[in-house]
Amino acid sequence: MVRRTRRSNKMEVNLVIKEEGFIKTPHQTQRNMLLNQALKEFADDLDTLDQLAKEFVPGTIGHSLEDRSQKVLDDEEIMEDWQIPIMLAMAEEVCSKSGDILEIGFGRGVASTMIQDQNVKSHTIIECNDSIIDRFHVWKNSFPEKDIEIVKGLWQDTIDDLGLFDGVFFHTYPLDGEEYMEYIANSVTFAEHFFPTAASHLRPGGAFTYLTNEIDSLSRGHQRLILKYFSSFSLQVVKFDIPEDVKDTWWIGSMVVIKAIK
Ligand SMILES: C[S@@+](CC[C@H](N)C(=O)[O-])C[C@H]1O[C@@H](n2cnc3c(N)ncnc32)[C@H](O)[C@@H]1O
Numbered sequence: 361m362v363r364r365t366r367r368s369n370k371m372e373v374n375l376v377i378k379e380e381g382f383i384k385t386p387h388q389t390q391r392n393m394l395l396n397q398a399l400k401e402f403a404d405d406l407d408t409l410d411q412l413a414k415e416f417v418p419g420t421i422g423h424s425l426e427d428r429s430q431k432v433l434d435d436e437e438i439m440e441d442w443q444i445p446i447m448l449a450m451a452e453e454v455c456s457k458s459g460d461i462l463e464i465g466f467g468r469g470v471a472s473t474m475i476q477d478q479n480v481k482s483h484t485i486i487e488c489n490d491s492i493i494d495r496f497h498v499w500k501n502s503f504p505e506k507d508i509e510i511v512k513g514l515w516q517d518t519i520d521d522l523g524l525f526d527g528v529f530f531h532t533y534p535l536d537g538e539e540y541m542e543y544i545a546n547s548v549t550f551a552e553h554f555f556p557t558a559a560s561h562l563r564p565g566g567a568f569t570y571l572t573n574e575i576d577s578l579s580r581g582h583q584r585l586i587l588k589y590f591s592s593f594s595l596q597v598v599k600f601d602i603p604e605d606v607k608d609t610w611w612i613g614s615m616v617v618i619k620a621i622k
Contacts (some may be wrong), residue, residue: 364395366403370410372520373403401580412575412612419606432491438467443571445600446615447471450529450569453596453616453619455480459526462561464515465540466492466552469499471531482507484522486515488535510582519557528558530570544609548582549573562622564607574616 361375365425373393377383385444405501439447451474454461460599461480465486466472475483487493487510496510512519516534530551534540543553549568558568568590579593588595602613 362395364399365369366399366496368403368407369404371403373399373406375399379587385552406586407488408576412429415603415612416615417602417606419604419608419611425534425540427536428489428533429535430489430491433489435468435609438492439456439470440603440606442600442602442606443608444470446479446571446598446617447531448474449596449598449617450531450571451475451478453594453617454527454567456528456567456619457526457565459563459566460484461527461529462522462525463529464530465529466496466499466510466529469495471529472496472499473502476503476506480527482509483512484509484525486511486513486518486522488512515554519561524563524566525561526563526566528562528566528568530554530558530568530576548579548585555585555589557618559622564622566622568618568620568622570618572616572618573610575612575614576616578616578618586618586620590622593618593620595619 362375364375366373374530377395383391383394385394386620434576447470451471455475458478458480459473460482461484463472463475463483463485466485468507472483472485485496485507485508487496492513494509498509506571516616534543534550543550547553547572549572554570562568572578572582576597583593595618598617599614602611
């Protein structure tokens with residue numbers, strides 16, 4: 361059994377390898393290098409989290425898991441205002457080459473307006489909630505000359521009929537407890553379940569943007585997952601004011617936004 365320990369003043373990380381063939385390299389020094397690197401990275405991450413935890417606000421823990429696919433929601437239930445700077449960062453990234461943009465989830469239309477501000481060629485929006493589709497029709501009146509199309513339904517049921525795009529903007533939320541468990545609790549990041557679909561609907565060089573559950577950088581697992589479907593990516597750390605009583609499952613005033621390139 362191989363054991364490794366990494367200590368700092370406040371904590372200790374212990375690694376126990378039970379199987380001899382685990383991370384087997386031709387030479388022992390090579391294995392030591394990999395293990396030390398992994399352990400150091402984990403310990404450094406914990407020290408960084410120790411600092412970041414001091415910036416957390418209490419919020420209102422206990423997100424509702426009730427079915428909201430057709431629920432009539434008010435603005436703040438759809439998306440709290442603190443997310444507006446994130447929408448702007450994502451809209452600017454997804455429209456960096458203009459062209460044909462696909463947006464998943466209309467919500468309050470905040471991001472849709474920002475996408476329109478970028479003068480895109482066409483703008484297709486998939487939205488499943490009928491009351492939000494009503495909001496879309498009111499919003500659309502402000503853009504009479506623009507090529508904007510709404511596709512009604514879940515993206516899972518409708519996206520196959522759509523073609524290729526230059527940019528895909530993804531911002532949905534879990535519609536019920538089942539989606540919460542599948543897409544949040546068991547995923548690297550919420551958008552993970554959409555990665556293959558995003559990649560298959562982008563033209564070469566097209567951009568996919570989404571928000572993450574990352575505070576100040578990107579985990580290795582998350583990077584590996586992006587690179588499985590996309591050729592490259594860039595990240596932006598967006599700063600904002602987070603309310604003390606935030607209701608969404610986020611408690612600190614920064615978040616990483618990703619732009620992944622097909
Ligand atoms: C957080 S809101 C989007 C907010 C929007 N970005 C804005 O700036 O106002 C999420 C939206 O995604 C929609 N949605 C959630 N899951 C969906 C799915 N599977 N297919 C289509 N729309 C979905 C919801 O009905 C909701 O309108």
